[in-house]
Each structure stands twice: as C-alpha cells, then as structure tokens.
Amino acid sequence: MSIYSKMISQILTVTILSAIVVAQPGRGGGGFSSMMGASGMTPDYILRDLQRFVVAFELSDEQAVIIEQILRDYDESFREASDSSQDGIGNSFRSMRGDEDDPARAARGELRDRSNTIRGKLDSATDLGDEAGMKELKERLTQELDAIRDEMRQQRVEQWQSPQRQTAIEEVALLMQDQLRLKKQMRDEFEGDLVAVLTEEQLLLWPALERQIIRDRLLPRGRLSGESTDVMSLLEQQEYEEEVLTALLPAIQEWDINVTHALTARDEYLVENQGTLMTAMRTMDASAHIGVLKMQGRLSETVRYVNDTAVQNILVLLPEDKVNQFDAIAKLSSYPRIFRQSRTDRAYEAALELEGLEPDTMQAIMDYQDSMENDIAGANEQLLSATHQWESQEQVARMERMAQRMSGGTSDRQVNPIQQAEESKREIEEMYLELLRGLLTEEQIEALGGLKKREARDDRGRGGREGGWNRGGNDRGFGGGREEFMKQFDKDGDGELSESEREAIRDHFRNGGTHGSGNPVGGDRSPR
Numbered sequence: 001m002s003i004y005s006k007m008i009s010q011i012l013t014v015t016i017l018s019a020i021v022v023a024q025p026g027r028g029g030g031g032f033s034s035m036m037g038a039s040g041m042t043p044d045y046i047l048r049d050l051q052r053f054v055v056a057f058e059l060s061d062e063q064a065v066i067i068e069q070i071l072r073d074y075d076e077s078f079r080e081a082s083d084s085s086q087d088g089i090g091n092s093f094r095s096m097r098g099d100e101d102d103p104a105r106a107a108r109g110e111l112r113d114r115s116n117t118i119r120g121k122l123d124s125a126t127d128l129g130d131e132a133g134m135k136e137l138k139e140r141l142t143q144e145l146d147a148i149r150d151e152m153r154q155q156r157v158e159q160w161q162s163p164q165r166q167t168a169i170e171e172v173a174l175l176m177q178d179q180l181r182l183k184k185q186m187r188d189e190f191e192g193d194l195v196a197v198l199t200e201e202q203l204l205l206w207p208a209l210e211r212q213i214i215r216d217r218l219l220p221r222g223r224l225s226g227e228s229t230d231v232m233s234l235l236e237q238q239e240y241e242e243e244v245l246t247a248l249l250p251a252i253q254e255w256d257i258n259v260t261h262a263l264t265a266r267d268e269y270l271v272e273n274q275g276t277l278m279t280a281m282r283t284m285d286a287s288a289h290i291g292v293l294k295m296q297g298r299l300s301e302t303v304r305y306v307n308d309t310a311v312q313n314i315l316v317l318l319p320e321d322k323v324n325q326f327d328a329i330a331k332l333s334s335y336p337r338i339f340r341q342s343r344t345d346r347a348y349e350a351a352l353e354l355e356g357l358e359p360d361t362m363q364a365i366m367d368y369q370d371s372m373e374n375d376i377a378g379a380n381e382q383l384l385s386a387t388h389q390w391e392s393q394e395q396v397a398r399m400e401r402m403a404q405r406m407s408g409g410t411s412d413r414q415v416n417p418i419q420q421a422e423e424s425k426r427e428i429e430e431m432y433l434e435l436l437r438g439l440l441t442e443e444q445i446e447a448l449g450g451l452k453k454r455e456a457r458d459d460r461g462r463g464g465r466e467g468g469w470n471r472g473g474n475d476r477g478f479g480g481g482r483e484e485f486m487k488q489f490d491k492d493g494d495g496e497l498s499e500s501e502r503e504a505i506r507d508h509f510r511n512g513g514t515h516g517s518g519n520p521v522g523g524d525r526s527p528r
Contacts, residue, residue, distance in 0.1 A: 040082070040085070040176065040179035040180045040182065040183035040271075041082050041085070041086060041179065042217070043074075043075070043078045043082075043183075044183070044186075044187045044190075044213075044217065045071065045074060045075075045187075045190060045213070046075070047071055047072065047075055049071065049213065050064070050067060050068050050071055052209065052212075052213070053067055053194075053209075056205055056209045057198060057202040057205060057209075058202075059202075063197055063198075066197050067194060067197055070190060070193045070194060070197075071190075074186060074189075074190045077186060078183070078186055081179065081182045081183075081186070082179065085175050085176070085178065085179040088171070088175045089172050089175050089176070092168040092169075092171040092172045092175070093168065093172070095164065095168050107155065108152070108155055111148055111151060111152050111155070112152075114148055115145065115148045115149070115152070118141055118144050118145050118148070119145065121137075121141055122138060122141045122142065122145065125137045125138045125141065126138065169278060170278075172278065173274070173275060173278035173279070176274050176278065177274065177275065180271060180274065208256070211256055211257070211260040214260050214263060214264060215230070215256075215259060215260060215263060218263040218264070218266070218267050219259075219263065221267075222300065222303060222304075223300055223392075223395065224297075224300045224301065224303075224304050224391050224392060225304070225334065225335050225337065225338075225387055225391060226304040226307055226308060226334035226335055227300050227303050227304045227307070229304075229307040229311075229330070229333055229334040231252075231255050231259075231307060231310045231311065231314070231330075232252065232255075232256070234311075234326075234329060234330055234333060235248065235252070235314070237329075238322075238325075238326065238329075240322070244318070244319065244322070247317050247318075248314055248317050248318070250313075250317070251310055251313035251314045251316075251317055252310075252314075254310065254313065255306065255307070255309075255310035255313075258306045258310075259303065259306045259307065259310070262299070262302045262303045262306050263303055265299055265302070266296070266299040266300060266302070266303055269295060269296060269299055270292075270296055273292045276288055276289075276292055277289060277292055290396055290400060293395065293396050294392075294396055297392030297393070297395065297396060298392070300392060301388075301392055304388075307334065308334070311326075311327075311330045311334070314326065314330075315327055335384060335387065338380050338383050338384055338387065339380060342376075342429050343429075343433075344372070344429040344430075344432055344433045344436075347433060347436060347448055347451055348365060348368070348369045348372070348432075348436060350448050351365050351436060351440065351444075351448060352365055352366070352369075354440075354444055354447060354448075357444075360490075361439055361440075364439055364489075365436065365439060368432060368435055368436060368439075371432075372428070372429075372432040375428050375432075376425065376428060376429070379421070379424060379425040379428050380425070382421050382424070382425075383418070383421040383422060383425055385421075386417045386418045386420070386421040387418055387421075389417070390416070390417050390418050391418065394416065394418065397414060433451055436451065437451050489501050489504055491504075
C-alpha cells in the first residue's frame with residue numbers, strides 16, 4: 001500500500017481507533033476545576049495510547065515493546081509530578097480555612113447562626129399574615145437580616161485579603177507554574193523518544209495521529225454547546241460506504257486540521273494565562289479575571305464555529321437521501337437541549353398509536369403535528385441563535401456577579417435571551433399539548449398519562465397558572481373538544497375532513513390559532 005493510500009485510509013477510519021480505547025476524561029466545566037486541568041494535571045498521553053500507535057503505525061513487535069516502555073516511564077514520571085503538585089495545592093488551600101480556634105472563623109459561624117434564626121422568625125411572621133404588629137415585625141427583621149448580610153460580605157472581603165490567604169494563593173501559583181513547565185518538558189521528551197523509534201514511512205503518519213490524540217484530549221473539555229462535537233465520530237457512526245466517505249474527504253481533512261488548531265489555541269491560552277488568573281484572584285482584580293474569561297469564551301466559540309462549519313460542508317457533499325438524517329443527528333449531538341424530543345412530540349406520537357381513533361381525529365392530530373413541527377423548527381432556530389450569541393457571555397456574567405459579591409457589592413441577574421427563547425418554545429409546546437387534549441376523549445387523555453401542563457418556573461409550588469393555559473389572552477385550544485373542532489372546520493358537514501378543510505386548519509395556525517378576525521376559537525371545555 002502506498003504512503004498516500006495509507007494516509008487516506010487512516011483519515012477515513014480514524015475514529016475506529018478511538019473505539020479501541022476507553023474515552024478520555026469527560027467534559028469539564030468552568031471555574032477552578034477546569035483551571036486545574038489546564039494547569040498540567042492531565043497527561044498528554046496515557047498507557048492506552050499504545051494500541052493507537054500499534055494500529056496506526058503497524059508497529060513491529062520490537063517497536064511495540066520499546067514504545068510501551070517509553071509510555072510507562074512517561075506515565076510514572078507524570079503521576080509523581082502531578083501527585084506532588086496536587087498535594088501541595090491542596091495543603092495551600094486548606095491553610096486558607098484557618099483552624100477551629102480562629103476568631104474570624106468563629107465570627108462567621110456566629111453570623112450564620114444569627115441569620116438562620118432571623119430567617120426562621122421572618123418565615124413565622126409571614127405565615128401569621130396580617131395579624132397585628134406583623135408588618136412592623138417583618139420590616140425590622142428584614143433590616144436586621146440585611147445588616148447581617150452586609151457584615152458577612154465585609155468579612156469575606158477581609159478574609160480574602162488576609163496575609164495568610166494571599167500567601168497561600170502565591171504558593172498555588174508557583175506550584176501550578178512548576179507543573180506546567182514539567183508537563184511541557186515531559187511531553188517534548190516523550191515525543192522525541194517516540195519519533196526516534198519510527199521509520200521514515202511511519203513518520204509520515206505521525207501528524208494525523210497526533211491531531212487525533214489532541215482532539216480526543218481537548219474536545220471533551222468544551223464548555224459551550226456544540227464545542228465538543230466530534231465530527232469524525234458522527235460520520236463513523238453512520239457507517240457510510242467508502243464511496244461516500246471518499247467524497248466527504250475534503251470536509252473531513254479541513255475539520256481535522258482546523259479544529260486541532262482551534263483546540264490547541266484554546267488550551268494554550270488558558271495555560272499561558274494561569275499567572276494572570278492567579279494574580280487576579282490574589283488582588284481581587286475582577287477586570288483581569290473577566291478579561292481572560294472573555295477571551296477564552298471567544299476561543300471556545302471558534303471551536304464551535306469550526307464544528308458547525310464542518311457539519312454544513314458535509315451536508316453539501318452528502319448524497320441527497322442522507323442529508324436530512326445526518327443534519328438531525330448532528331444537531332441533536334451538538335445541541336441536545338435544543339433539538340432533543342420533547343414530551344409534546346412524544347404525546348403526539350403516542351396519540352397516533354391509540355386504538356379506536358376515528359379517521360378524522362387521526363387526520364386532525366396529524367395536521368396539528370405538522371403545524372407544530374413547523375412552529376417548533378422556528379423556535380429552535382431562535383433558540384440556536386440566542387445560544388450562539390449569548391452562551392459564552394452567560395458564563396462571564398456569572399463570574400461578574402460572583403466578583404461583585406466577593407467585593408462586598410450586590411448583583412442583579414440580567415435578562416437572559418436564552419431563557420427567554422426557551423420559554424417561548426415551551427409556550428408553543430404547551431399550546432399544542434392543549435390542542436391535542438381538545439381532540440381526545442377523557443379516556444384517551446388518561447391513556448396518554450393525563451397530558452398535564454408543565455408549570456411555568458415562576459408558578460411552581462404556587463398551583464400553576466391561573467385559569468389554565470393562556471398566552472396573550474387568547475385561548476388557542478378548542479374548548480368544546482372534537483365536536484367544537486368539527487363544527488369549526490367540517491364546513492360541508494359530512495363528518496370527514498377534506499383537503500381544503502385540512503388546509504383551513506393549517507391556515508388557522510399560520511394566523512396564530514385564531515379566526516381571520518383575530519377572535520379566539522372555542523370556550524370552556526365541557527365534560528364528555
């Protein structure tokens with residue numbers, strides 16, 4: 001086999017190698033845990049990588065023995081260094097807490113106890129309602145609680161700025177920098193020893209395998225939706241014919257190179273800015289910390305953009321009969337919160353499986369389902385757009401609020417466009433769930449589990465929305481059930497829905513679920 005053919009074969013089957021070994025560590029979140037991972041506590045190579053090398057390079061037995069020993073030496077040295085660093089970092093952080101006899105620690109405990117006591121009294125006063133003196137008592141207790149919160153915030157600031165904590169943070173910064181230096185040194189030494197064992201022919205295969213190892217290590221650390229999408233893995237799962245994969249090769253190769261560069265830039269930026277982050281923690285310089293997070297967010301968005309672009313390029317190159325399926329799979333894998341099946345979807349599918357459905361009822365359900373899918377598709381696009389625009393900013397906003405609290409200030413949550421888009425989608429789903437209820441008998445509804453409405457976030461624990469589902473003041477359901485539905489749309493009175501009558505249903509929803517005049521359809525749902 002020629003070198004070129006071998007390289008093509010490796011690219012086309014590269015994800016099969018991933019199935020040989022156990023997946024790398026899972027997705028990491030933000031905060032200090034991700035900083036620790038980036039600070040050098042995660043090895044660049046693991047013992048299970050030996051099988052990758054054996055398969056990719058077609059190693060001889062002698063080469064395999066040598067590389068296994070190189071890996072074991074690397075693994076042992078890395079473990080010793082990282083264990084030592086983590087022990088030192090843990091000791092430094094424990095020293096920040098102070099001992100049990102620390103007066104500041106005792107004062108914080110006393111404030112917490114007072115706060116809990118006042119909260120209990122405030123709850124009791126609230127339960128007593130409008131009894132005499134309760135209003136004044138609640139005002140006094142609220143003022144006392146606010147004063148305690150201010151005192152606790154001031155204590156946190158003083159604790160953070162204490163010499164003991166400042167010294168501990170400096171120690172952590174030095175330990176992390178040492179670990180970073182050792183990690184890079186060990187990686188360079190391992191790779192130098194590895195390539196020294198390979199033949200010239202095998203060396204030509206090293207860049208592609210190195211990129212795969214980088215992707216396997218760094219892709220799962222994505223913090224944003226779509227950032228951890230493994231495009232090659234998605235393709236491998238489809239089991240496409242070799243002819244299809246060959247046609248996709250340009251898009252695969254482009255993603256392979258671009259996503260590796262983007263992942264490396266993201267990882268190296270956070271590593272290089274550990275000193276900035278630790279200094280910002282020590283000096284409580286929120287602006288410096290937030291500046292690093294914003295840049296990290298932009299680099300994460302770049303990784304996601306590379307993934308999304310690769311999916312779009314693949315869709316262009318795929319045969320027409322495979323486009324929709326791969327598009328749906330890629331969306332679900334990259335953005336499960338947006339594109340996963342909802343309970344309303346499941347309710348419609350289950351309704352169509354009910355025994356004894358009359359043909360016109362079944363057709364009406366199918367028409368509702370078609371209309372719902374169109375509306376949900378639009379809502380999903382809005383939610384996807386909000387996610388792309390605001391998701392990384394959400395994480396920065398959380399850090400800003402925390403920084404404000406740590407400095408003794410207060411913070412208010414801003415309007416969240418992602419949550420607004422999610423709520424709009426939920427309202428659409430609840431609308432169609434209500435419409436489905438209007439078509440079914442009580443027995444059929446019970447067979448589907450009751451089709452109960454999901455309470456809005458603000459109404460949970462308070463009995464749900466008053467008066468049932470309602471959006472914008474218009475009841476878009478058919479309160480009279482099937483009889484009211486057929487009365488509205490069965491214009492010729494033959495008990496069946498013609499194509500023109502079904503088109504009227506679709507027009508009904510295109511116009512927002514109302515008559516052309518804008519009057520709501522239906523009224524209170526009468527018992528069957």
